Amino acid sequence: MSTVDLAPQELRTLVAVAEEGGFSAAAVRLGTTQSAVSHAVRGIERKLGVVLFERGRFGARPTPAGARAVSHGRRVLRMLDVLVAETRSGSPAEVAGPLRIAAFRSAALHLLPPVLERLTARHPALEPTVTVVREVGPGTAGAVAEGRADLGIATFGTSAPIPPELVGDVLLEEPYSLVHPAGHPDPRSLPLVDWLENCSSYTRTWWAAQDWIPTATVRAEDDGAVLSMVSSGLGMAIMPALSLTGAPLSTQITDLGPDRPTRQIGYVTTPELAGTAAVRALVRELRELREPRELRAHANPAATTTKPQLRAV
Amino acid sequence: MSTVDLAPQELRTLVAVAEEGGFSAAAVRLGTTQSAVSHAVRGIERKLGVVLFERGRFGARPTPAGARAVSHGRRVLRMLDVLVAETRSGSPAEVAGPLRIAAFRSAALHLLPPVLERLTARHPALEPTVTVVREVGPGTAGAVAEGRADLGIATFGTSAPIPPELVGDVLLEEPYSLVHPAGHPDPRSLPLVDWLENCSSYTRTWWAAQDWIPTATVRAEDDGAVLSMVSSGLGMAIMPALSLTGAPLSTQITDLGPDRPTRQIGYVTTPELAGTAAVRALVRELRELREPRELRAHANPAATTTKPQLRAV
DNA sequence: CGCATCCATGAGTCGCCCTCATAGCTTCGC
DNA sequence: GCGAAGCTATGAGGGCGACTCATGGATGCG
Incomplete structure (x- = not known):
């Protein structure tokens, strides 16, 4: 038996350091001191016999071994939560936590x-x-x-x-549809508004095959911003149905036909x-x-x- | 945050109590005292707000909640072992532990x-x-x-x-086959030897449809004992291929045909x-x-x- | 160079968990 | 009924680990 025990608090420390990118920031998140984090990480590294973080001016970055430890650690912590929740609730049917x-x-x-x-x-x-x-x-x-x-x-x-x-x-x-300011005579002539997350390869292929679609002239932060731009008359956009639920009345949605991307x-x-x-x-x-x-x-x-x-x- | 922490040592205590059936015996296994086990279990129960073991003259038996906790606890402990092993070994390709x-x-x-x-x-x-x-x-x-x-x-x-x-x-x-003493003129007339684990519902159905199969007259402890009985000439048996590997020469295996159970x-x-x-x-x-x-x-x-x-x- | 921002380290303190000793409870045997 | 023999429960005290505080070393920046 190697008998290396890692307490939940130690695992939380590893996870916090990895996510915060440094001992000091991790200490803030954990509500403790930088010194405690340093001692803890050092202790864990001694127990495991492996260096888990590269320290430097930048803070702390996980080594490959450290990344493995953090990933497993998160899962163990989650399993501990599940243990507590399912032990407390009377039966598996009684869902809690x-x-x-x-x-x-x-x-x-x-x-x-x-x-x-x-x-x-x-x-x-x-x-x-x-x-x-x-x-x-x-x-x-x-x-x-x-x-x-x-x-x-x-x-x-x-x-x-x-x-x-x-x-x-x-x-x-869900299908993509064309959305444009309501009542516009020729919406396809409007400038295209795009956003960061909108990047399905399949959609892009379909996109490229449509000769009427211009390259995006405006690029918004998220789909909500796109919709707001369209409703202000700034252009048209091609958006999935989910992003179009609750679209303002000043916009109009046009189906793209049977070949529409999804x-x-x-x-x-x-x-x-x-x-x-x-x-x-x-x-x-x-x-x-x-x-x-x-x-x-x-x-x-x-x-x-x-x-x-x-x-x- | 409820943040109930269960230390590995506490989980090991739960597992030991459940497996040893009592606080005192668990203490021996853990190399500690009965008092420590009692304190630990009590502390865990207070943290979780659930009674985990029924105590009595007999020792300690897990309550349903206790059984859940023990089962989860074993798995968490195992994952902790995996964390240590896979963090230490240089790469995922290097398997150890x-x-x-x-x-x-x-x-x-x-x-x-x-x-x-x-x-x-x-x-x-x-x-x-x-x-x-x-x-x-x-x-x-x-x-x-x-x-x-x-x-x-x-x-x-x-x-x-x-x-x-x-x-x-x-x-x-794998198929079931008929096994019987070698050279017997009419093996199907022999008494049937059965064993405890041999109880597939599908097999039983097929079984019932065969008019030549008698009800078991001998029931052995395991498949090895069955084979030994058959080889001694005590009867015949219907056994899966795996149980028949390395069957003694004094036995003979007969295929049960295309409709044989598997x-x-x-x-x-x-x-x-x-x-x-x-x-x-x-x-x-x-x-x-x-x-x-x-x-x-x-x-x-x-x-x-x-x-x-x-x-x- | 002074400063800011990291992490490292050592000494002191506090709290938790363990041990020891003992008490309470239940079930046997007589 | 009574004591012995199993259990577990509980309280007091001590040791060790983990945290805090204070400080030092390394490094990048203006």
Whole structure:
């Protein structure tokens, strides 16, 4: 037996240092002193016999070993939370505890509220928190992979590929539409407004095939800003349905026809969290989105995967 | 933040109490005093606000909440071990540390040895241990679910269903055959020898449809005992191929024809361990069982991984 | 060079957890 | 009924680990 014990407080210290990028900042987050963090990290490194952080003027950056330790540490901490929550609640059916959701902006605004309402109605002891994450770079899936969230609402096909160690499923497919100021005679002649997260490769291909689409002349910060620009008459945009829910009356939405591009929205989570009662309850509610409710979303349940009873590793 | 911290030492105390069945015995195992165990358990119960053990003359038995805590605790402790092992070893390719395998008797005897030989040849620092678990009740899957093993070799379809929080895959399907004393003129007239773990529902159905099969007159402890009885001329038996490997020369095996029953053998592990280097290395070796080894050189590696990139939950 | 901002280190303090000793409870055997 | 033999519960005291405080060293910046 090597008998190396890492206390939860030590794991939290590792995670804080990695996320804050320095001992001092980590100390602030942990509500302790820089000295305590330094002592703790040094102690852990001595116990493990491995240097976990490169120190320097810049602060502290994880070494490869440190990155592994931090990633595992986050998962262990999360499992400890699950232990506490599921030990306290009388049965697995009784779902309780925190549930951290990462979502991109439009999903957080238009997709999640009704889902979370039903979820908390069914499980009052559940405390879901939603973090808005830019769907660029690692995106929401990255937040889940790094243990910052328990479940992510992600767009598939757009942005970076999903890390292989995550599991998930597609929830719905939504079309892109043309949005422009209401009553404009020739909206396609307007300048194009684009935004950062709007970068599906499939969409881009379709985009390039349309000769009427100009290169973007305006680039906004997020889809909400795009919509506000369009409603002010500054131009037109091509946006997914989710970003267009609740679009102001001064805008007009035009279908792009049968060849319109679409994007897939789904959820991702880690295998070990997929089994927890809280995540499963949320996934159950999210699946309801696949059944076409009378409202807007053009859900396409056709492509639902046939699931084997046992999932391969 | 409720922020209830359970130190590894506390988790080990819970596990020890549950497994030893009492505070005093747990104290001996932990190399500490009964008083320390009592204080620790009481402290944990106060932190969680839940009674974890029923105390009495008999010692201590886990309450339902206690059983959940112990089961989660074992898994957290295991993940902490993995954290230490994988942080220390230079790369994920460098696999090291203990690997606990639960298997039913015939798999441990006839299936695992060559697999483990190849595994340890490839990863000398890996220390696999095999525990033989009766495939009755929770079986090997139960051992994995409760954190007593990292990976289980299980029969699917037979015994209890696999707990939903586990993951795994089928490795091979093997037929049942008739085994009887060599040279017997009418083996089907012999009395039937059965054993405890032999209880697949599918097999039973097939069984009932065969008019020549009598009800079992002898019931042995395990498949090895059955085989020994058969070889002594005490009767005939219907056994899966794995139990018949290395059957003595005094026995004779007769194929049961195209409608013969079969059983599926596979592996089971927890989602959080499925991602660890050690378990993945073992699974890779186990997968070799699916294809005859001499074909492996020509096998298309892509064909073995035709699984969807995202696994549904 | 003075300054700001990092981390490192040593001494002192506090709190937690363990040990020791003992008390309470239940179940046997007689 | 009574004591012995199992358990666990509890209180007092001590040791060790973790934190704080104060200070020092390294490094980049104007």
